[in-house]
Amino acid sequence: MARQEKKKDVVIVGLGWTGAIAGIELAQDGLEIVALERGPDQSTVPNFKYPNQIDELKYGVRLKMMQKLSQQTVTVRRNEDETARPYRKLGSFLPGNGVGGAGTHWNGLNWRPMPEELKLKSYVIENWGEDIIAEDMTIGDYPVSYDELEPYFTQFEKVAGISGYAGNLNGEIREGGNPFEGWRSEDFPMPPLPRTWDSQKFHDACIASGYHPFPAPAGIASTAYVNPYGMQMGPCNFCGFCERYGCYQYSKSSPQTTILDALKRKPNFSYRTHCEVLRVEMAEDGKTATGVTYFDEEAQEEVFQPADLVILSSYQLNNVHLMLVSGIGEPYDPATGKGVTGKNYAYQMNGGISMFFEDDNFNPFVGHGANGTCIDDFAINQIDFGEEGFIGGAYWRSGTFNGQPIRNMPLPKGTPAWGAGWKEGIGRWYGHAMSIGSHGSNLAYANNYLDLDPNYTDRHGRPLMRMTFDWHDNDLRMNQFMKSKMEPLAKSMNPDIMQVGFKGPGAHYDVRPYQTTHNTGGHIMSETPQEGVVNRYCQAWDKHNVFVMGAGNFVQNTQYNPTGLLGGLAYWTVQAIRTQYLPNPRPLV
Amino acid sequence: MLPFPGRLMFNPLAGHLPMTDIPGLPSRRSFLKGSAAGVALSALATSASAEKAEAPVSLEDYKREFLNDAEWAFVMAATARLIPSEGDGPGAIEARVPVFIDRQLAGDYGSAEDWYMEGPHDASASPQLGWQTPLTPAEVYRQAIPAFDAWCSKTHGDVFAGLEASQQDEALTALQNGDVELQPEVRDFFSILLANTKEGYFADPMYGGNHGMQSWVYIGFPGARAAFREWPERHNIRYPLGPVSISGERA
């Protein structure tokens, strides 16, 4: 029998980016709020402090900041004929753990989606007709527009402390920014960071090719910064330890640097760590949630936390899992296309080219996670889908990051993987390679989805969630298109050696190499309850006091890193809760 | 705020004391509550950085935490071929990679503590589905080494450690290419061994390998310095300064 805690107005499940945003915004209304966090508490000092954080083995390779799969994981199969097997050892994606969540160990790339991406289906139909949408492609429009979200993107960028240069300021296209981006009501809160040598070379090559280079939008402080909550960031020193690490320098945008200390001062807010939420409990009428049951690691017992409002703000995979085990939304069935929970799981399609310049010194350890120059000349709104035969797009980026030698030792093809040749190769090539990455869209398909696994359970006896996912030709064609455009550009830079890495036809999903932690969909937003799990305010269609944050709301993935969109959506949602829901709790649509 | 510190009140010449008498406490409060922390601090305080530290015990005398004699002989021999000593830069032996591997296998990596290890297991599943063997990394070493040694004995007439270097390279190549028949539970042994060898070569020296940060010096990686604000725009200039380790060792 579960212990019962005192009732709260709001329970927040997961204290990462979106949980912290929900906490600090709702705390302003005087609500009694408790956040439950599965992992440990984490602060810049001591958890991310110098020099201990500068440990590639511990954090970069053994991944000690990440979710422990022994505690929670998924099973994976590529198609329904395969038996799904557990994701036992971290590889392809790295969900975070502990206070701050994945917001502590991300690279800091903070993009907004393109306006066209938020109404992708109608954009495609209007321009090329419905015929180019493959039968198994389940893309849709987001039930909220770019114009509606713009103020919230701006708000998140101010809080998160983003460095960059606006290319479209209230419709005015500015040279040096991204001319293809959606309009911005204000410029970035901080100017862009300086360019490293690879970034400069790429920039110059892009100019020579008639492209439109711009600095990557970085959740990395270019200057000292004070955000709207009075929280602070220190200027980045290009230490190079962003992705998989907490930032010792207070430079990376994270809940720690931008929200948490301000939130902890609120007397009506509290949080409990090592508390893993197991399910959302429902009222007898099935229309509302009554709270959540969690496992208290310290007491080794289940605890019921009653609350009037439940906010699911854990990682996308965990949110979907909680909804599946709690009965929020009808589980999606790919055979019939009916049901919604678990639908439209999507990922990211990436590729790139490594270039070797024997006489150039790139100092790959000098960098940061959002370093570099980008182009959007091959973005979703720049491609003639009818002509090219796919739907999608990508942004490209070049800039040093993660230049640590265990996991980042690019060597020319033909270099032995071991032995004298390998040793000679690392001495010759470390510091003399640069790369261009293509970061592309991954659309939604009828047979890419999440459900409960029939064979495997977690330590609480809950079924693991099963991921059924593989690459589809549309996205692989997109990737090959990027390859065909990137090769000439790379050649124009005259590297001594170059090698190309783009997945092509026949490629299957491989859980071993790291790809991205951009798992999206599964509790998608929709215009109607038949199409998705949550409405335009990220409110569960069938449980009006449950709001769900994060990339699980994405109808299909965009070509960008998800944080900017999910941050904007979080502010949009919280605003709806504050102004519409609290005065009159009900389904908002 | 301490308006009138008692210490000072009875010590009119505090400002003129020789510096050596200064207690140097950050505040009265931390002084008062700091006893436990102070004890911990003194216990942890290391007075010497690595360059003043004594030379480590030889690999022969190293007291192993996980590997048995045969395994140790194999790991010594195999890593010496994976990253040989000849040529520029340290080899795995100079970098003390075997020590690293032994300690890793004895620790939570070896026991797969963070991984989901519940059954059922299908060790023959597509490699693209990742780690599916029921074995932990330590168990993979324990089972694979005798199997590989048996293969070496059968094929080359001796266990791996007893072979000539060129035979060892041949055997490792066979292992890498999947030409050594192994149970599916240990089929990834070569890639694990190679990955661990490179980890030990490049990881911070506190894990037992990368001795003297020689590997970092060799490739020009500055280790745990992590402070390069003035370098992004110093285009195409090789960063010149040698590495520092987490413990403060310099090279």
Next chain:
Amino acid sequence: MKTFLRILAGLVVVGVIALLAFVFVPVKRSAPTQNLAADWQPEEGQGQYVMYAGDCVACHTAEGGEPLAGGRPIESPMGTIWSTNITPDPKTGIGGWSLDDFRAAMVDGLMPDGTHLYPAMPYENFRFMSEADIRALYDYLMNGVEPVENRVQATQLAFPFNQRWGLRAWNWMALSHEAGFKPLGASEMQDRGQYLVEGAGHCAACHSPRNELMMQDGVTASQKTFLAGGVIDGWEAPALYGPNSTIAGWSVEETANYLATGRNAHSAANGEMALVVEHSLQHLTDADNLAIAAFLKGKDAETTEVAGVMKAMPQPEADAAGEETAAMLTEASPDMPLGPRLYLDNCSGCHFVTGKGAPEIFPELENNPMVVSAEVGPLISVILNGAEVPSTEKRPMKLVMQGYAERLDDAEVAELVNFLRSSWGNDAAAISAEDVAKVRAAQSTH
């Protein structure tokens, strides 16, 4: 030994004077400096505000204890002084005190029974507070604070320090200034600042020097030595006023930022000052922190808001004094001496090769009072153990610098300190590894 003899000699002088004082001076309470109507009532919140301004909590609250219930030990080499319970508990607190009793404690250092308080209580400074503020504070302590029964351990010092008659003599000299505040009249804003600094804020208790009899040498702005810098427990409380002010390069607004948040474009509060910010100054109004800053700087503030948000603050470049050091560090040459090498290996990440740090987050080291102070203990201590700027309302982030006790040995810390004290134009005396060893040892034995 020599020091001890000098103390002893000082005490003999005190003793002799005290005896004389006993003979000639009757114990007398100061009269109120203002005639307020008997039914005068403080404004809502006024008393609590005075409590914040006076930082009463700092001394009158034990570690983990109820606020204002006393029992905090104040260490001294002669024994421990225990702060008193100032909640309105009639038995163990001040519940039985009349307003006149309270005023006598605040301005004369007298207990209701006529005995003297230890001058850990800064009545030398509270003597400048207005009658209205004293009454407001009395009203707050009596009516706004829950009584807490907490019998505080009696202070028992060894002879002769347990003799309160000595203090009577001391008071007789220390309290030679009249009760009541005398504004310089520069401006209304600066006068308000002066009032807070001299009175409730009791800044002189640390930031003015002490004379041979341990009296504050400079309790009012009219004295040359006022806030000319003091030393407490091996920590330098820098000069804040007058020609040698260490905040001469700060603007009024930057100074107010520091008071309200413990951080500004130049520096970060640590040690005792961090506690002052945390418990007292962050609770003052922007107007009052600006007034304090205006008074200290002799210039009225031009803004009304302190520590605004949404600011991107450009990185300061090296100045003329710092150019040479910055250029040398930028080259990162492998043959540089150990001092700068240690700086690059440990410090430059946050404080940068310019030694300028970054505004409001990483303190500048060039001309930093702690870095160049004759008192080197604090600098060594910060390097070994780190430092922490507290969370405040306007700057909620707790800024923590990690310590390097595990990474650097004594000789390395000494090399590093000597580099800091001789770079970017800094010019302070060198220290030795033994100096570091003593700070390390002192901390690990406590």
